[in-house]
Amino acid sequence: MSRIVQIVAALGVLVVTLSATEPVADSQVRIDSVYVKNDSSYVIALDKAFNQRNLEELTDNILSKYYDCGYYWASVKVDKIRKHGERVELEFRIIKGPLVRLAGVVYTGLTRTSHGLVARYIPIGAGDTLSDATLRRAEKAAAGIGFVTFHPPPVIRPLEGYTGADLEFQFSEKKQFTFEGGGGYLPDNSTGLVWHLNLHFNNLFGGGRQTSIFSERRERGRNVLRLGYDQPLFVAGVGHLSFQIGTRDYREQFYEFSLEGAYLTRLRGNLSAGLSLGWKSVEPVGNLPSYSRFTSRFSIEREALDNRLNPANGLDLRWSIAYSYRRYREDSLAATPERNSFNETRVSVSIKWYKQVIGRLVGHLGLNYIGLETDESLPPISELIFIGGPVTIRGFRNEQFAVLRTAFGTVEPRLRFSSGYLFTFYDAAYLNNRVAQPDGTIRTDELYRNSYGLGIALHDSRRAIKLSLGWNPELQFDQPRLSVEFSSDI
Template identity: 25%
Template sequence: MAKLKSAVVFLIFLTSVLFQAQEREFWLIDTETQQKKIVKDSVSAVKFLDSLSKNHFIFTELKNVKKVGLRTEIYYDKGQNFNEAFVQLSDSLSSELKIEKQFYTKNLDSLKKEINKKYIDQGFAFSRIQSKYLGKQNGKQKVELTVVKDQKRLIDGFVIKGYEKVPSRFVKNIEKEFRGKKYDEKNLLAINRSLQNHTFVSLERPPQTLFTRDSTNIYLFLQKKKVNSFDGIVGFGNDKSEKFTFNGTLNLNFKNIFNGFESISLFWQRNPDRGQTFDLQTDIPYLFKSNVGVNMNLNIYRQDSTYANVKILPAVYYHLNNRQKIGLRGTFETSTVMDSLYIQGKDYSKKGIGIWYDYTEPTEIELFLYKTRIRAEADLLSTHYSKEEITAGQTRYFLLAERNFYLGGRHYLNIKGESALLNSENELSTNELLRFGGWNSMRGFNEESLFADFYYYGKAEYRYLVSNQAFFDTFLQYGELSSKALGLRPKLYSFGLGFNFFLPIGLMSFQISNGSEFGNEIRFSDTKIHWGILTRF
């Protein structure tokens, strides 16, 4: 092949010198098929002939070079394509691959790669395919393929680099899930996926592997995330008396300060009807380096000077894996009516026990909080009404499910559903009813302005991703509530649109919405405007 290239280069160079000032063409003609390829200069002609050898025509032969006017004709014979072959396999290899022992292939390289990949997927990371030339059959080469498997590789352990102060239980959970599994591309992707968009850590680079004679260790290069956050929302709308009011929400979260994946959350909310909520929650996920976590929640709700509810929810839970938790919790709640004229409310105290389950799947889109979220709760309660000296059994459940679906291009669909029930042996007082509505539930209505012993709603929200920094959204919601105490069972709907985008200070959200009961007309004065920002530090 070297002599061929030298001859072609010399002849083309000589022709180029003689006819330098004239317009020329170079014709490359296959003597077997008479196919022509026209190139503009001598360099392109040499590159074409060189490419034939790289594509398995390793015995390409130059037959003739002729000058016809301004045209240079180069005649060549490709010869045999050595990527076509009759293949012979051993009995054991044929059985393992479940293919015939002898067959013909037009792409030997592709076949060898395909066989090699099958063995790599079985954990033989250093497998090699060897070919032995057996002569010719019907003018084509005949080869025998064998596999050198080497040692089967299993994942033996993980080494943390970069941010090494992660909880030891977090590393043990990863090892529990992947140690002993075969080393292949599928499991490497699963490891990467399990840490992708983790709440507290991120991967600086893909997992790396260290092979020794008798071990296979995966190196994880972690980085501590900025997960402390401040979430502020300001709302504008009319209250029940048609008076224009401001309302708002502040949510402050301190997370992973002590490198234990712990969190402390402070939440405050004021609604247009002068109701206020204060919520304090502390979560420790790996108690005593185990998979057991504890959570303590204090919730206080005060409706102006009418009544106040205080609720304490201690919980213990178990990590099923990095995304799932299941737990037990207690409920201790008291309510005091401060306005003697408020006859719809009663003084009461509750206590009970319940079970809950939480599943969160992270998202690849930073603008979205998560890809999938499921939360289910069920409680058995005993409620004592102090003035009436009555004790009643109650059951309560709550279910939330939300998922972002990718539609294609820049289009996404967010589907969310939520439902809750408070069932009692006696009639419920107004101050113990479930409350919902507002920014994070039934939009188009004031915060916690809807009272019910049972409710459900569903939301479909179309999102258009302008870039990785912003998206538009528009939504429709439908819901229904039931309040036996108030004698109501309305069907509700709401709609709206918004814009979310990243600024240097954080994620900015702007939302316009309106909602009403079926049978009632939409009023412009009921339009709700929310503006919020989420900052991480």
């Protein structure tokens, strides 16, 4: 009995119509070859079961090059099917259809936000060829706009004659006020509670501008305050210009005031680069000399995660190098340092890797390095790298260690579910620092520290919370470090 098969591909959707008496899912029948007739005909040799899934995959592969070239309504028609026993030969004819160009691009759901601003983020416009590759780039760019939420897919509205189409992107505007925070309890320390709070005022005046206030209590007598401003800037593609003013008030050690300006631009795809310039003034406690520091920093970032809040697969890579000129003030040299000025280099590397192992089980591996290179034998504590607590090595107090160089990492198995994940972790760190000896010599100390724990993270489209308990080998089981992190739109 003959088969009646008609395959029509439009907008990447395959429709298969078969006679009721002979279903296509006959696993005994296999596709032997496919003869494709178009401008340059060719033969595809196959050995696959003759079923709907394989037909869809086959036609999608054949038509993908036409979709990418702008023949968006291209389709496949089956002219002949020849059956030889349990094998079949197919004869396809390509119907290219017209070359499709965009007549216009429409952005819906925006009330406060400038349509022209959103258009500058999305690399597509009237006159462009409508293709799968162009749509993928446009969708990715739309999803990356920080102050609005893109609801895919874009709607394609063909015009009469099918030679043109309008494209509609659907957005909703994010809340103008968001906050992120965290807290922890240190049972073995008089500090007790530690916390941080980060407030954001988003999309000011509909122009994508943002102001922020960050306040943190890292330990008793250790407080941080930063005020920030950020706005879009399209000098070399999509970019952002930001300014920040901040203080670090470590009352028993130093007081620091800082200013910084930075520009971050997207180079291509997930790759971004940044340049920043900063200045800070530090007043140490006691008779130690005060100083000022000028810094220029270059950074590269690559983020390729399938889900920012709860990734199953992906890689997040960040690298930066900073050059500093630090000079002690002449009027504060109660104790004469080795030199009055120093040129220093800081390097930072962060790698976060996520991989779905099986089912809902996801593996997360994090590796980090931060290092300060300086000619000063014992640089001031305000220049050292502080390690300990969330983000570095959990299970220890915030900033428990001050070092010149450190390498730290984490192994974190996760059990994902729709609104979050359960996790356990093992953190380890290498710490390198210089220490003065009673006889006046300087010794290099190398330490190794580790911690472990468990926790849970929950989230929805507007809120997220993460709780964890961490231990280090010196903590009793009933005295873990409790950490709470949360964020929300208002």
